[in-house]
Amino acid sequence: MGGFIGRILDIDLTSRTYKIHSTKEEWVKLYSMMGYAIRLLYEEVRRKGMIDPLGSENTLIIVAGPLVGTYLSGSKTAFVSISPLTGYLGKSMMAGSFGTMIKRSGFDGIVLRGVSTTPVYISIVNGAVEIRSADHLWGKKTSETFKVIEEEIGVKNLKIAAIGPAGEKLCRFACIVSNEYRVAGRTGIGAVMGSKKVKAIAVYGESTIEVADKRSLSDLVRKHGEACLKSPRANALKSYGTAGGLVTYVLDGNVPIKNWSKGVFEDQDPAKIKITGQVMQQIYKSRGKSCGTEVPCVIQCHKEVYVDGTWVKHPEFETLALMGTNLLINDPGALITINRACDELGLDTISTGAVIGWAMECYERGYISKNDVGFELKWGDVDAVLNLINMIAYREGIGSILAEGVARACKNIHPNTCDFAPHVKGLEVPAHHPRRYYTIGLVYATSNIGASHLQGMTFLLERGVALLPEYGVEEPPKSLEDKVRSVVITQNLCNFLDSVGMCKFPVFGVIDFDHVAKVYSAVTGYAVDKDEVMKIGERVWYLERLLNLNLGLKVVEDRLPSRFSEEPLNEGPVRGSVCPIGDMLKLFYEYRKLDKKSGYPEPAKLKELELDTGL
């Protein structure tokens, strides 16, 4: 099949040996590549039983789908493991060229097993694999790590994915950062890498990635590029990156404010909101960067700003919301510094912002004191936030409790604080607001990795920014039935896109899934239509669900923090609204054909999806 290399690199860190396996075509067809990694993980769980996410028995699987390196928005590399935050499936997608280099170096993916006794980094250059000592890198921040490895390997255009001190110290929401400053942010994948004592993976390759039908593909690339240029959504992303959405979302009531306890930020006055992409670009010189080495994405949503003589990453929307509106910080320079600190230390900005917001509420309500923290922890205090970020990454003082994630920390501080701890299944809640868009509440409650907005981008459908007429969603869903249906559809589609390695931004609201199906067919030579696209994504969703059930998932964990469903706000755009999660969950279970008590899918559903054999 085109787009696939046919080989997977399987490294045993305990013995410091590696093998190369053939990629199984049957699994590729059933699940595409991220789903392939989840199936591999499923087999591991079946063989080993319960797995300690930070123990030697956990496996980290990194895969690049068929579209990676072959198509304009084929940029996403999947990192899959058991999450140290949730104990269930962990996965996170990294944009940029890391996956392209894995494929150009001769592999569809890399499997990391076991644990090294001493720190190492892995060098893969044109298929040659070396496990090198990283004693001299342990403790270093990410930028320094990149510099040293780039010098040591001495190859131009090397792509590196590394952990910072937070991953080394097993902070449960540590992330993996690339030398393009793209991150696999969510579910604590960086802590898994740290537990294996792998500081970094560096890859470079020159081989060509073959596709099945080059001529059709170049026509599809051209049409997609034209669609991007015509699309208001794509153009907004091109101009300001994801940060451009902040002002709209504040006015819409679709951001966290003061740990989700307030409905108004800066009087809802656009002139007073200084942390938007638009304002930052007035203050700082900026530039856009594209994902993709072979076929660059035309949107270039990755923005950089010029600060103190250097180009640095522009914070994304999620960072601006979780660290900005959530903590009542309205200072663009401070947010650039906070963002940089998290990337250097290897911390997921979403979970970090959520944990600090919860800690600030604990402080305000007297559950933790100045003595506990070492300084005052007041809303909007930038120095306090920066201090706490460091303490979390290095597990110093109260930072060690917070590094466990909000679900564990609340039990440690005081059980009452769990009432306002924003997480689902242990994963901290990102920026989109379930009181505003009910569908996103259901996405959080039923996502197989915990609260993630990228597991069903339904807020775009509810806002009418993206519709899916090809799947019968011709207008924003209004009834609860339609809302639930739109969640199921987008969960499946997001899983498909993740599995083939395609970025979601240039899809929803830009092109339809007939086009996506044609792209998949042109790259792989495996003819699919929009219905088969849906089926692959659906199959992956149920496979994830089965994996979690095997790891002990209970139906009570399909939930939403009560703040969203029982505590209405008395001000702002979402005043009086609560997410009717109970009613939606009932409908969801019916729609997904899940048993209400056990949470297991009905056997007929599994048979329909060819998941009934041995799973």
Ligand code: SF4
């Ligand atoms: S939209 Fe942004 S993240 Fe997605 S492929 Fe393009 S540049 Fe990369």
